[in-house]
Structure formats: structure tokens, C-alpha cells
Amino acid sequence: TAGGPTLFGMPMKQVSLITLTFQNSALILIMHYSRIMTPSGDHRYFPSTAVFLNEVIKLAISLTFAIYEASRSLAPHTPATVLFEQMWTSVFAGDGWKLALPAALYTLENTLQYVALSNMDAVHFQILYQFKILTTAFFSVFMLGRALGSRKWVSLVVLTIGVAVVSLPSANSKDLAMIIHDTSDHYFPRSVHELGQLANGVAEVARELTKRGVSGLAGELTKRSATYQGIKEDQAAGPIMNYSIGLTAVLVAAAVSGLTGVYFEKVLKDTSNSVSVWTRNVQLSFYSLFPALIVGVIVMDGEEIAKHGFFDGYNWIVWTAIIFQAVGGVLTSSCINYADNIAKNFATSISIVISFLFSVWFFNFRVTFTFLIGTALVIASTYLYSGVERKRSRPPPISIVS
Ligand code: C5P
Secondary structure: OOOOOEEOOEEHHHHHHHHHHHHHHHHHHHHHHHHHOOOOOOOOOOHHHHHHHHHHHHHHHHHHHHHHHHHHHOOOOOOHHHHHHHHHHHHHHOOHHHHHHHHHHHHHHHHHHHHHHHHOOHHHHHHHHOHHHHHHHHHHHHHHOOOOOHHHHHHHHHHHHHHHHHHOOOHHHOOHHHHHHHHOOOOOOOOHHHHHHHHHHHHHHHHHHHHOOOHHHHHHHHHHHHHHHHHHHHOOOOOOOOHHHHHHHHHHHHHHHHHHHHHHHHHHOOOOOOOOHHHHHHHHHHHHHHHHHHHHHHHHOHHHHHHHOOOOOOOHHHHHHHHHHHHHHHHHHHHHHHOOHHHHHHHHHHHHHHHHHHHHHHOOOOOOHHHHHHHHHHHHHHHHHHOOOOOOOOOOOOOOOO
């Protein structure tokens, strides 16, 4: 079709990419906040329960749209039973089983994100996770047979570097807000030695604040320093965070992201069996429930969940993060449907720049030179990628094999 589907006159491709950009910025900020806030109970929420609930919510959204879509294709006043029968057939009678593999892989990816974030700080995580820009391009070429010219490859490499540079922490942006930020719960020292240094550093800031009369914050930091000292003594036998586990987790997650996204795109755009994106999402979420529940909730966290309860540590911020994640899944699938996986990665890369700008405004971050360089690279790469590939000036090489 000439224009493709539209929403309020705007092509769905643009609508879904732009919406994903803003959704992703909000998600990064909310998830970050859900990690640094003080948990409501004694514990922070179990990641496996969040991964599971994300799929339950996404299933509900997708099923609603799939039923609506099916009802429109049937005659008016069709009985609900017929509608459900048709739903059931379209979801389970066809090639729905093809989604069992990406469902397991996405569950693995979502779980690995938490494994990585439990073993390394958020900054390293965000930089390393950008490796998925390249794995996605690699699988798009090899599984979808998509040809990427040299200009597009160059822009993908520039994009990866740009996002990595934006995420780089900068030494001169360490003001008081940053120190508090670093000493909050999402900062993970990699060794007992680093933890000791942290405990001393926090105690020093507390003393300085006491001198300046900021007693509330000073008291808070003194407590924190004592906590770190306590953990240090408990853990003196070995490292607390295992950086190599974190590194392996994030790199595997990035590879899985590329593979799974492209596999989903291949199934979705298979012209021999065209099934709507909503039905594909129902299938994907349905098959995700099993690994998320059995492997995540029962095998991995079962013992602790039995002690503390499924909803331990939940509050409205955690719920907001989960709902945003589910909506993000739906938006991701619509970007893959109306555009492709590579375009989807550009949208999320731009969103990283937006969340940084937002942090500058609301969390008192300083714009640094590296941030400006990184942003320039991201914008330049987007421009380079979406520009028209130059025509070949030479004819393609002639095959000499006869
Ligand atoms: O980082 P990446 O783009 O690979 O993230 C994909 C995310 O979107 C995963 O959390 C996955 O569960 C979700 N997703 C989804 N439905 C799809 C495709 C992806 O929920 N059809």
C-alpha cells in the first residue's frame, strides 16, 4: 500500500517509533527510581515477580486488541462464543508454537538484565547493553537477508560509540548530588576493599555535612556508612558483586536481544502465513508465562518468595515500572511490525539522550563535554542511517564461477 496504516493521519511507523522513544525515556527514569528508592518493606521486590507480571499485563493488553480486531472482521452480533472460538483457533491452532522459542529467549533476556544490574552499576550496564545495536544488525543481515550498505554499517558503529559516550560517567560532574547518588543502594562496589573505601568516604561526607549543619542528611549518611562497614565485615571472605558474572549477563542479554527481535520480525513478516501483530503478541506472552513462572518465580526465587510473599517490596512505583514495561513490550512489537528492529534501536538510543536531559533538569546532573560529544554522534548517526544510500558507481562484480 502507498501510505500504510495511519493513526490520526500520521503513518504508524513514525507513531510507534516516536512513542517508543518517549516511553523508553520514562521507563529508564522510573526503573532507576524504583531501584534507588527505599523499599517499602524489609526487602526490595523480587525481579522474577516483576518479569512475570509484565507478561500477564502484556497478555491482557494484546488479548483485548486481538479480540477487538477479530470482532471487526466478523458479522455484527456474532455470539461471543464464536468470537472466543475464533480467538482460540488463531492463537493455538496455527503455527503459534513458533513463538515458544522467542518467548523463552525474551524471558531469559529480561531476567539477565536483573542479573547484570545486581552485579554491576547502572552506567556500565547501559553502555555494555548497547552492544545489541550491532547484534541486531548482524542477525538482520544473516536471518532476514537484509543488505546493509557500508554507510549504514558506519552509522551503526557511530551510534554504538555515541550511546556509550553519552553513558560515560564524568569525573568533573561529581558534585554532592552525585556523591549521594553513588552511595545510594544501586552503587555496587566490586570488592571488599572498595566497600571499605566507600564506607570511609560516606563517613567523611557525613562529618563534613555535620560541620556545615546539614544534620538530617549527615545522620542518614552515618547510618549508611555503618551499614557498609557491617556488610564489609560480613563479606570479608569474598567479593560481594561478581563483575564477570555481570559482564557475561549483559553481553549475553545483548546477543539474545538481537537474535530474538529478528526471529520475531521474521515470524511476523512471513508472507506465507500472515498473522496480525496482536495475535503474535498473545502467543508470545502466553508462552512467556511458563518460563517466567516456573524458572523465575518458582525455581530461582521460590524459597525467598515463600518466606516473604509474592508482593514483598511492592508499591505504586514498582507497579508503574511494570506497567510501563508491559506497554514498552507492546510498543516494541509495533516498531518491529511497522518499521524494523534496527529502527527500534535508534528510537531507544535517542531516548537515552532524552532521559539524560531530563536528569539534568530534575536531578541536577551537569551537562558535560562527553555528553555533548555523545549526543552529537547519536544525532549524526541517525541522520547518516536514514539518508539515502549513494548509488553504486561501479557495476556489481561479475561472477566468474560457471
Ligand atoms: O531490548 P530489547 O529491544 O530487546 O527489548 C525487548 C523488550 O520488549 C523485552 O523486554 C521483551 O519482553 C519486549 N517485547 C515484547 N513483545 C514483543 C517484542 C519484545 O514484550 N513482541
